[in-house]
Amino acid sequence: MRLGRDGVIGLICFAVSLALLVQSFSLPQLPLTPVGPGFYPRIVLGLLGMAGLGLLLQDLLAARADGPVSGGEPRPTAGVHRRVILLFGIIAAYVLLLPVLGFRSSTALFVLALQPAIEWPVTARAWAAVVAIAIATPLAAYLVFEKYLLVLLPRGSLTGW
Amino acid sequence: MLEPLGNGILTIVQWQYLLPLFLGTLIGVVGGALPGVTITLTIIVLLPFTFGLDPLQGLAAMTGVYVGGSAGGLITATLLGIPGTPSAIATTFDGFPMARNGEPGRAIWLGIWSSFFGGLLGGLFLILVTGPLAAIALRFGPWEYFSLFVLALAMVAGLAEGTLLKGLISAGIGLVVTMVGSDPIGGIPRFAFDSDFLRGGFPFLPVLIGVFAFSQIMTDVESLGRPKSGQAGAALARSSLSASHLKTIGEILGRPLLLLWSTVVGILIGVLPAVGGSAANMLAYDQAKKLSSHPDRFGKGTPEGIIAAESANNANVGGSLVTIMAFGIPGDAVTAVMLGAMTIHGIQSGPLFVSQNVELAYGIYAAYIVAHPLMVAIMAVSALIMLRVTQVRLSVLAPVVLVLCVVGAYAVGNTMSSVYVLVIFGAVGYALVKTGFPLAPLILGLILGEQIELNLVRSIMTDDDPWLFVTRPISGGLLLAAALSVALSVWQHLRHASRTRKVEADF
Amino acid sequence: MKRTWALSFALLLGAALVSPAAAQYPDRPVKLIVPWAAGGDTDNIFRPFTPHLQKHLGQPVVIANVGGASGTVGAREARNAPADGYTVYAVHDYIHLTYYAGIADVKYTDFEPVCLISATPSVLTASAKTPWKDWKELVADAKKRPGEITVGATLGSTSHLFPATIEKAAGIKLKYVSYDGLAPRMNAILGGHIDLTDSNLTQKGKVDAGQLRFLAIATEKRDPDLPGVPTLKELGLQIVYEVQRGLMVPKGTPAPVRAKLGEACAKAAAEPEFAAALKKQGTRVSYLDSQAYAGFLDKLDADNKALMTDLGLAKK
Numbered sequence: 001m002r003l004g005r006d007g008v009i010g011l012i013c014f015a016v017s018l019a020l021l022v023q024s025f026s027l028p029q030l031p032l033t034p035v036g037p038g039f040y041p042r043i044v045l046g047l048l049g050m051a052g053l054g055l056l057l058q059d060l061l062a063a064r065a066d067g068p069v070s071g072g073e074p075r076p077t078a079g080v081h082r083r084v085i086l087l088f089g090i091i092a093a094y095v096l097l098l099p100v101l102g103f104r105s106s107t108a109l110f111v112l113a114l115q116p117a118i119e120w121p122v123t124a125r126a127w128a129a130v131v132a133i134a135i136a137t138p139l140a141a142y143l144v145f146e147k148y149l150l151v152l153l154p155r156g157s158l159t160g161w
Numbered sequence: 162m163l164e165p166l167g168n169g170i171l172t173i174v175q176w177q178y179l180l181p182l183f184l185g186t187l188i189g190v191v192g193g194a195l196p197g198v199t200i201t202l203t204i205i206v207l208l209p210f211t212f213g214l215d216p217l218q219g220l221a222a223m224t225g226v227y228v229g230g231s232a233g234g235l236i237t238a239t240l241l242g243i244p245g246t247p248s249a250i251a252t253t254f255d256g257f258p259m260a261r262n263g264e265p266g267r268a269i270w271l272g273i274w275s276s277f278f279g280g281l282l283g284g285l286f287l288i289l290v291t292g293p294l295a296a297i298a299l300r301f302g303p304w305e306y307f308s309l310f311v312l313a314l315a316m317v318a319g320l321a322e323g324t325l326l327k328g329l330i331s332a333g334i335g336l337v338v339t340m341v342g343s344d345p346i347g348g349i350p351r352f353a354f355d356s357d358f359l360r361g362g363f364p365f366l367p368v369l370i371g372v373f374a375f376s377q378i379m380t381d382v383e384s385l386g387r388p389k390s391g392q393a394g395a396a397l398a399r400s401s402l403s404a405s406h407l408k409t410i411g412e413i414l415g416r417p418l419l420l421l422w423s424t425v426v427g428i429l430i431g432v433l434p435a436v437g438g439s440a441a442n443m444l445a446y447d448q449a450k451k452l453s454s455h456p457d458r459f460g461k462g463t464p465e466g467i468i469a470a471e472s473a474n475n476a477n478v479g480g481s482l483v484t485i486m487a488f489g490i491p492g493d494a495v496t497a498v499m500l501g502a503m504t505i506h507g508i509q510s511g512p513l514f515v516s517q518n519v520e521l522a523y524g525i526y527a528a529y530i531v532a533h534p535l536m537v538a539i540m541a542v543s544a545l546i547m548l549r550v551t552q553v554r555l556s557v558l559a560p561v562v563l564v565l566c567v568v569g570a571y572a573v574g575n576t577m578s579s580v581y582v583l584v585i586f587g588a589v590g591y592a593l594v595k596t597g598f599p600l601a602p603l604i605l606g607l608i609l610g611e612q613i614e615l616n617l618v619r620s621i622m623t624d625d626d627p628w629l630f631v632t633r634p635i636s637g638g639l640l641l642a643a644a645l646s647v648a649l650s651v652w653q654h655l656r657h658a659s660r661t662r663k664v665e666a667d668f
Numbered sequence: 669m670k671r672t673w674a675l676s677f678a679l680l681l682g683a684a685l686v687s688p689a690a691a692q693y694p695d696r697p698v699k700l701i702v703p704w705a706a707g708g709d710t711d712n713i714f715r716p717f718t719p720h721l722q723k724h725l726g727q728p729v730v731i732a733n734v735g736g737a738s739g740t741v742g743a744r745e746a747r748n749a750p751a752d753g754y755t756v757y758a759v760h761d762y763i764h765l766t767y768y769a770g771i772a773d774v775k776y777t778d779f780e781p782v783c784l785i786s787a788t789p790s791v792l793t794a795s796a797k798t799p800w801k802d803w804k805e806l807v808a809d810a811k812k813r814p815g816e817i818t819v820g821a822t823l824g825s826t827s828h829l830f831p832a833t834i835e836k837a838a839g840i841k842l843k844y845v846s847y848d849g850l851a852p853r854m855n856a857i858l859g860g861h862i863d864l865t866d867s868n869l870t871q872k873g874k875v876d877a878g879q880l881r882f883l884a885i886a887t888e889k890r891d892p893d894l895p896g897v898p899t900l901k902e903l904g905l906q907i908v909y910e911v912q913r914g915l916m917v918p919k920g921t922p923a924p925v926r927a928k929l930g931e932a933c934a935k936a937a938a939e940p941e942f943a944a945a946l947k948k949q950g951t952r953v954s955y956l957d958s959q960a961y962a963g964f965l966d967k968l969d970a971d972n973k974a975l976m977t978d979l980g981l982a983k984k
Contacts, residue, residue, distance in 0.1 A: 346846045360737075362737070434855055489873060506948075623818055
């Protein structure tokens, strides 16, 4: 039996719904409310689980009907894939650094790292632009938001800055 | 009625009121256009500045923010495919494709003029029929709200491109996301697995921005190397923002029914507290698609989609001002802040507000009306700047947009957990798009999830008779409409499917 | 590339570390966590307070509205904030209630008190769609159909506890429906979807318009602005109920920092302009310094615990 991408997703969907559904029965009940905190989730999770199951079945039937059917659009090349993963990695690192280094330092690093990750600068001038933007972005954001508009930005626990 | 309104307008156009109104509208447009910065955040930021002003000056500035912000979101939605505010979600569906097809000028100006007409029509309702509209709002108990949201959720069937099942799952995921954290009735931790982070739940804004911004940026990154994007980019570079205003206005006014109906949808959603511009925008879009003679053109850059979405979200502003004028009850987060500003200035809000404060009340009405031409003027200039932004290299644009998203996510509650939510749902949104799940139903689930649950449980707490959902006339009518809506979309789906099958057979 | 990376990292880190450490408090904006949405009751009291506070503190005070789950999300956020005086927490009685109701694991002892600033008396409010003209008729009706009169309340918070104490004292039985926050409650009560709720003097406009009825106020004496509304004491119920709002900081905040905050708070609370602003919120200034506030909180906590146990709402 062959399982397509949709089938896998349907299966995951079904499994997660089932797991949460089981959990919803063990939630404590407030004496005041006639229905507990699990009442509404059970309705939604039930429907979602059925939809997941439906997707799984649809995928199985389709696979039997006309053999291997892929998603529609051409799959991106491995290089593109790697780049997207790299970008998500840089973003994750940024977000984890934020509370440690504070907004200004980590944003500068983030902008500095993300630009070449999207498009590698070739000339020295391009590199200079990358650095300039990396410094200007946090600076401008800081001045406009925190200094002028009093929208506070994250401070670093390590740096207090 | 006309006389106080005339006086109001004469007051507002004096420079000491016009200036705050203009600045408010300008800040609103900018805040609305920045992805991650919502109208609510903008108005909260502006709030301290209004303490020193007289009440009408402050409220004029806030009205300006509201009107400007509701329109400003369309710039980012159209040019970048990321809604600048939640109320511009549906604008991305057709605005972005139209801009990518080389007509960004047409897309933007369709949006601006639709906002203008939708907003003014909304204002007409606001001023003329406040009483009856407010009466409708009072008729809505928990049963009616529940049924209304079920009707709104039934739109999933209409909004789902491709398979119905995937749309359903997408909506389900949205609903499940709103359940995580703590239950909205008793605050009992639910699906939180003893984690402080999960217990805080997933706030709407970071989820929305994450889902849209990340999937859009990553898709753009993917297509960087492909020749196709070069062409699209060239088309974008070649096309200017110039559009024939007469033609654009003609396109909008040539569809009076669409404009009127979208406006009515926007107002009604605005009048009913609990859900705001985001729902108005999507509901009107869905209505337009249902009533259209060629629903298959939606999502590919049809003008109807933009007109419906943008006229509805500005009409929604008029609607949410109704309850604040009629009862002193805020309809959404933005009007809550406005009401807060009123009480801080010592204005007794309530049913007698309009009759006791004629000048102030009509001053607000006037500010609302005058804000619209100001908005068009400001949008004309800022859209020109924004088109430059789309010509900026992706390697520069992407980090800047992402930093703005982070700032916006952090700013509302000043918590890092919102920023984590942003990134997590960025990944989720990207994965969903890659696997062919439509985002619109997900967003709809997110918007409605908590309200559906709240009102369902409220109705049961008020009266344990489940038949009330059907026997209360408004509630029953709404449920019937929901059933019809699903039936209609399924029929449209089947017809579309059989038609494409026929085409395939011809090959 | 790697070198550039490492170099810039080192540079930035260096610059960050060299920057002036803890100089004279406060040397940067102070964040005030309000655990409810902007435009709500609590927000409306702290908004006019912050300009005065920042004037006497010498640094901007910025409100962060961290709403959600009956105010417990903001409480948790405040508890986990660094104890450096740059995060201040705006609190009211709910902190005791949510703890005993088992909704939150945050207790008032997780914080150091700074000052109490205000007290807002509760007013028992009925929908104009109900038949009762006064308290007596309500009681008579409630005795006739126990458990059928609906009350809109934020479950486990002050708007729940106040009617619950009345319910107990008057020997009647009410039915509670969850409506978080005053605005949704007002919407429901104007439409007649709930019969009763806890509100305050800010809703006077709706009473004047005949859309709401104030049945009784929970103060010691009648309010001069509402001469026609009897106190619960007059009606024979020994209930005085006011929502007490104050400032706290996370436990471990250095004493000099607390002293500086307390001093600024005292001056701010004494501003006549602030008193005028509070009057518009149906609230009076009720100032206590950190020591008196600490004792007051202990008493409040014990009272609330007893009440919650008494009403059968306590879990802990």
